[in-house]
Amino acid sequence: MKWSLVFSSTKCPEPDRAAHLARTAEEAGFSTLWAPEHIVVPVRYASAYGFASDGKIQIADEPFPDPLVWLTYVSAVTSRIRLGTGVLILPEHNPVSLAKRTATLAAMSGGRLVLGVGAGWFREEYDALGMDFGTRGARMDESIDVLREIWSQDEAAYSGRHYHFEPLRMYPKPPGRAVPIHVGGDSRVAARRAGRTGDGFFPAMWPTERVRQELPALLEEMRVSARAAGRDPDAIEVTSGGARTAEEAKWYADQGVHQLTVAVRARDEQGIHAELMRFGETVIERTVDL
Secondary structure, three states: OEEEEOOHHHHOOOHHHHHHHHHHHHHHOOOEEEEOOOOOOOOOOOOOOOOOOOOOOOOOOOOOOOHHHHHHHHHOOOOOOEEEEEEEEHHHOOHHHHHHHHHHHHHHOOOOEEEEEEOOOOHHHHHHHOOOOOOHHHHHHHHHHHHHHHHHOOOEEEEOOOOEEEEEOOOOOOHHHOOOEEEEOOOHHHHHHHHHHOOEEEOOOOOHHHHHHHHHHHHHHHHHHHHHOOOOHHHOEEEEOOOOOHHHHHHHHHHOOOEEEEOOOOOOHHHHHHHHHHHHHHHHOOOOOO
């Protein structure tokens, strides 16, 4: 079992703490740092945030760094830990320009970028950006195709319903001419998309009770979709939240989860170091063989 840190950029948005978190996480044995995305938070909105009982997202006045910029910064002070967007709201981005930004980060970090992507839930955020909320699923599917086309081909071209471009060149290419794309979301649609096209599946689910109730069915949905697309479902890396102990991790391993997520609770550098190193010794080292 691998372990990763979620909300890394929002927990440590300042340069010194970001660097300290990244270096300590790498030393403690964490596999990935995940940085989430919300470009803006509208003051008034009706959309319901699914992870809060009142449906409100509690980040309006908190630093929420651009995930690719934050990950680029911490890539310079680390050498092994993977750098994940967890998740980037893909339909809010032009996929051609995103291909350049992600390829550059992947190249500069030695191939450590993991592009976690989601369709998003926040209609008012789309409105603020002048983006169509209703077509986000279709645009997300096309965006994944566009990214892979540009990353992999010397002369890339694409013709779809939402995106179209004649042959073009884009360099640098990411190492291996690919960046792993992990599809985020806890819906059946997201599970099917992950099975059909994802290198990974990242159902952002917590607390533990909800994960245990819903995760097995979502994973089966993903596996059915993968087999229907002629893909090996066991090759799709599954990341889930919901555990913090070695004992809890066993259930997730039995479900086919490859990586678990936790969030650092300490805020100061001394506390962060103590918490992460203790977690590495008491949990990560004990679950290596799960």
